Amino acid sequence: MVPVSVTARVVTLLVAFAAVVVGAVFVIVHYIGGSGGTLTTVDYSKAASGGQVNLVLQEDPQNNSSTKPDWVSYFVKKPGGNPFAQSSWVHTTLFKVPENTRVNVTIYGYDGCTPPRNNFWAQAEGTTGNVIAFQQFNNPGKPKGPMHVTPTLNGWSHCAVGHTFAIPGLNLFVPVGSPDASASLCADSPCVSGPYTLEKFSFRTPDHGGTWRWQCFVPCGGGFLDGNGGPMQTLGYMAGEMEVTA
Numbered sequence: 522m523v524p525v526s527v528t529a530r531v532v533t534l535l536v537a538f539a540a541v542v543v544g545a546v547f548v549i550v551h552y553i554g555g556s557g558g559t560l561t562t563v564d565y566s567k568a569a570s571g572g573q574v575n576l577v578l579q580e581d582p583q584n585n586s587s588t589k590p591d592w593v594s595y596f597v598k599k600p601g602g603n604p605f606a607q608s609s610w611v612h613t614t615l616f617k618v619p620e621n622t623r624v625n626v627t628i629y630g631y632d633g634c635t636p637p638r639n640n641f642w643a644q645a646e647g648t649t650g651n652v653i654a655f656q657q658f659n660n661p662g663k664p665k666g667p668m669h670v671t672p673t674l675n676g677w678s679h680c681a682v683g684h685t686f687a688i689p690g691l692n693l694f695v696p697v698g699s700p701d702a703s704a705s706l707c708a709d710s711p712c713v714s715g716p717y718t719l720e721k722f723s724f725r726t727p728d729h730g731g732t733w734r735w736q737c738f739v740p741c742g743g744g745f746l747d748g749n750g751g752p753m754q755t756l757g758y759m760a761g762e763m764e765v766t767a
């Protein structure tokens with residue numbers, strides 16, 4: 522038997538070590554990491570006036586990414602943009618708002634319903650007045666009924682809740698409405714037509730700068746274990762960050 526040289530053993534060891542490192546990096550980036558892409562932060566800090574800012578989001582049954590087009594997703598509207606023009610929307614969940622400011626949130630809920638796992642989550646928490654306002658539309662400009670102002674949106678007795686918007690660090694939790702399940706949903710994201718629920722609420726940003734995580738708590742990651750994988754754990758889809766500027 523030819524003795525294996527020290528050099529050959531060192532090389533074998535290094536190659537094996539490199540393979541383990543590559544494998545570990547792949548697992549971290551692919552399964553634990555974020556979207557892998559560079560996400561845009563939509564800047565609302567200059568859009569504030571009189572101590573208030575109007576933040577506009579939508580949630581969709583799909584998205585316009587090249588890699589995960591079938592994942593449910595949020596979008597953020599550019600400040601001042603027309604919500605019914607696709608060019609106004611950015612596929613991201615990162616936005617920037619000023620400190621000590623009232624954020625008036627509008628969410629266009631285009632995605633179908635998924636019941637919250639616990640109906641405790643039908644209750645809005647941490648919003649101004651502890652209420653939300655919502656109104657259903659068959660299409661833009663075509664309301665199905667009046668605007669309701671309510672502390673709860675029951676996702677169990679009606680097919681009413683699609684996702685949630687929550688900033689746990691601010692004790693803010695909001696069930697987000699979905700359109701009637703019998704209507705055919707928007708299939709071209711960012712959505713600018715089709716049935717939706719228009720929802721509004723307000724909250725205050727902290728009196729200091731920082732980054733606050735926000736996310737959906739309805740397990741809406743279809744095709745993943747318990748619905749909690751995929752879009753639920755990925756920035757740019759059902760998880761995001763609110764940057765508060767000092």
Ligand SMILES: [Cu+2]
Pocket residue numbers: 593683684685737738739740741759
């Ligand atoms: Cu969701």
